[in-house]
Amino acid sequence: PITQQSTGSPSEGIEQFSLVGSSVVTLDDIPIPEVQLLLDKAQYIDEHRKEVANTCNSRVLATLFYEPSTRTRLSFETAMLRLGGKVIGFAGAEQSSATKGETIHDTVKVVSQYADLIAMRHPKEGAALVAAQSSEVPVINAGDGGHMHPTQTLADLSTIQSRLGRVTDLTVGLCGDLTFGRTVHSLISTLCRFGNIRFVLISPNELKTPRYVLDRIDQSPTCSYVEVEDLAQVIGDLDVLYMTRVQKERFFNEDDYLRLRDTYILDEAKMHLAKPSMAVLHPLPRVNEITKQVDDDPRAAYFEQVRRGMLMRMALESSVLGDELPGFKSNKEV
Numbered sequence: 001p002i003t004q005q006s007t008g009s010p011s012e013g014i015e016q017f018s019l020v021g022s023s024v025v026t027l028d029d030i031p032i033p034e035v036q037l038l039l040d041k042a043q044y045i046d047e048h049r050k051e052v053a054n055t056c057n058s059r060v061l062a063t064l065f066y067e068p069s070t071r072t073r074l075s076f077e078t079a080m081l082r083l084g085g086k087v088i089g090f091a092g093a094e095q096s097s098a099t100k101g102e103t104i105h106d107t108v109k110v111v112s113q114y115a116d117l118i119a120m121r122h123p124k125e126g127a128a129l130v131a132a133q134s135s136e137v138p139v140i141n142a143g144d145g146g147h148m149h150p151t152q153t154l155a156d157l158s159t160i161q162s163r164l165g166r167v168t169d170l171t172v173g174l175c176g177d178l179t180f181g182r183t184v185h186s187l188i189s190t191l192c193r194f195g196n197i198r199f200v201l202i203s204p205n206e207l208k209t210p211r212y213v214l215d216r217i218d219q220s221p222t223c224s225y226v227e228v229e230d231l232a233q234v235i236g237d238l239d240v241l242y243m244t245r246v247q248k249e250r251f252f253n254e255d256d257y258l259r260l261r262d263t264y265i266l267d268e269a270k271m272h273l274a275k276p277s278m279a280v281l282h283p284l285p286r287v288n289e290i291t292k293q294v295d296d297d298p299r300a301a302y303f304e305q306v307r308r309g310m311l312m313r314m315a316l317e318s319s320v321l322g323d324e325l326p327g328f329k330s331n332k333e334v
């Protein structure tokens with residue numbers, strides 16, 4: 001199976017759409033009602049951990065990580081273990097036959113003889129699509145270069161929904177490395193499909209949002225954006241502040257990285273300027289961009305975001321495998 005194409009409209013095509021057996025390269029392939037269903041399933045899983053513990057009994061997940069990861073790999077794996085399945089895989093290209101010159105196509109073709117589902121992270125943009133087109137089982141993109149990180153977006157949406165009660169009609173600030181931050185690109189793209197979002201894009205001139213992502217906002221009739229450099233100037237307007245790390249591994253030049261890495265540091269002084277209801281998100285890992293003191297602020301949502309990432313991956317894995325959560329009824333069925 002390869003990815004299903006986006007219908008271009010949030011609800012159009014939902015009747016024909018099924019996640020079962022589908023690869024997920026970008027959330028743009030999934031109609032918004034289906035994304036909402038995943039959010040509902042994650043909430044149900046959180047409240048019914050014991051009941052869902054055998055949902056994916058005897059299933060095997062393969063995690064193929066050609067790039068370092070803590071959260072994404074471990075949460076994909078924990079998700080499958082908590083659903084009763086098993087996990088195989090590697091956590092670094094150097095542990096695989098990629099070192100001998102094996103292609104993604106061949107690796108995925110081989111692994112799909114062993115596993116029911118593959119989660120893959122790769123430093124090259126487009127690698128997940130190549131894998132999805134080569135695989136005999138569904139492939140979930142766990143991050144492809146500076147392109148997309150759809151399951152991080154599911155974690156982000158779940159956290160925004162939990163903190164603010166909605167994922168639409170919001171002013172969302174995204175701050176830091178907006179050029180290479182794939183989580184930013186995925187999140188903007190999906191929020192545009194929910195609609196009614198005012199994006200405040202906060203970055204130095206060298207790390208601005210790519211044109212193809214700005215085009216997504218321009219194409220949405222209900223979304224808009226401004227680009228600014230000063231966080232303190234805009235923080236008071238935000239419902240969500242999404243901080244990001246400057247992506248050292250994607251810089252060509254060490255000097256540029258060193259010059260830009262500490263451009264934004266969210267500290268207690270800046271938090272005093274923010275709304276009492278603002279939620280601070282960060283996909284993590286952080287380096288210096290949020291001080292440790294901010295962790296104690298109730299508006300800091302980034303560790304909740306980690307937990308929600310695991311729940312969303314449980315919802316996604318079970319949905320793609322077609323394994324129904326015992327007792328779950330979607331709102332449509334109630």
Ligand code: CP
Pocket residue numbers: 068069070071072073143152283284285
């Ligand atoms: N958020 C995220 O992708 O973290 P890892 O790189 O640790 O997986």
